[in-house]
Amino acid sequence: MPNAVARRGRQLWVAPHIWRRRLVFWGGGLCIGVVAVLFAWGADAASHLFQQIVQRWPLAPLLLTPAGLALSAWLTSRFFPMAGGSGIPQAVAARATKVQELRDRLVALPIAAGKMGLTLLALGVGASIGREGPTVQVGAAIMNSIGRRLGDRMPGLLVAGAAAGVAAAFNTPLAGLVFAIEEMGRAFQVRSAHLILSAVLLAGIASLAMQGDYTYFGTTRDVLHGWQDWSLVLVCGLLGGALGGLFSRLIVAFAYGLPGQVGRWFKRYPVLFAAGCGLLVALLGLASGGASYGTGYEQAKAMLDGRGDVSPLFMLTKFGATLLSCITGVPGGFFSPSLAIGAGMGSSIAGLLDSHALGAAALLGMAGYFAGVVQAPITAFVIVLEMTGNHAMAAPVMMASLIGFSVSRMTGAPAVYHALAHRYLPKATEAEKREAAAQ
Known part of the structure; x- marks a missing residue:
């Protein structure tokens, strides 16, 4: 043997x-x-x-x-x-x-x-x-x-x-x-x-x-101290799951087509619809001082570094600009913008709770919101930690990610990537018949 x-x-x-x-x-x-x-x-x-x-x-x-x-x-x-x-x-x-x-x-x-x-x-x-x-x-x-x-x-x-x-x-x-x-x-x-x-x-x-060797968002060292900071875990998870689930539902709804005359019009004139969304994206950019344009990397990094120079309205304008950009159907993802929205949400929550752990709050917001959007809590937890190198926050980030995922599921939001993937699978029906017939 x-x-x-x-x-x-x-x-x-x-x-x-x-x-x-x-x-x-x-x-x-x-x-x-x-x-x-x-x-x-x-x-x-x-x-x-x-x-x-x-x-x-x-x-x-x-x-x-x-x-x-x-x-x-x-x-x-x-x-x-x-x-x-x-x-x-x-x-x-x-x-x-x-x-x-x-x-x-x-x-x-x-x-x-x-x-x-x-x-x-x-x-x-x-x-x-x-x-x-x-x-x-x-x-x-x-x-x-x-x-x-x-x-x-x-x-x-x-x-x-x-x-x-x-x-x-x-x-x-x-x-x-x-x-x-x-x-x-x-x-x-x-x-x-x-x-x-x-x-x-x-x-x-x-x-x-x-x-070269680098950490995507740099290295953060913020940690949680006391019950006030630890309450950020629960709030970021709950709100991140709710907002992430809302984003997921809206993306899937527009992808499959809205009901009624409005939905038919959007489907019939996709180029005009994209232009209209683009105008709204530009208006949101002007309202946010240009912060809502692009991937959101610079703003997310500033919040993770604990800098308070990002407007509290950033989360709302970034959420709207990302949604409008994605529903046009043009090539482009919402991975990085989702992390920026989550960071903005966490920073806003820290301000409301009078917490000084701004970088940690941004980290928790990223995990909670991203897990709510994609409903992949382990991926959300690992990628947020690996992009920031803050392993001292492993347990809180894991908790926020799990709460965000659970809230999103409980609200009935779909797992966005798998829900969108089904749009392409029905097209296989005729091809499957031809393949089966050939065999």
């Missing part, structure tokens, strides 16, 4: 198909890391360009944002219909479907290229979106393309690509792995776990090689 085990072990190391599979995961992970970093640099450049325009011409967004979102909506519907929105629902749907034809449409390289270009366009005109969701779809597309060309169709490829996208986008390899299990987990196979982990690590290594 020991000899048989040893022979099997040697076969696993020398078998060509095993090495081909490893090279698919390893090469894909490295490619995703490089593309994610280039995408991040492009997103930063687009946001910086828009900020320069606003500084020189403060009223420019009243024209630029509606026109840019209308153009993005038209290009998406005309040339890249599978690139709209976050990108995570497409990756989830691609993982769930058994029809290869549909999977290749959802995570195709041309779609990924369009996704990145149109996300940069939206950021360049002031939309309140993030690049992290699109990076997940891009990662899944890269893995799917490499696997197809090398003749390897393992379901774990898409999981690894999505997880590597999260890891490279935030420099959070642990969060990428947790995301693979919690969000993409129904296809997570134990036998391919080591390959998925290796892809996530290689994507992180590629990101580190290009950007």
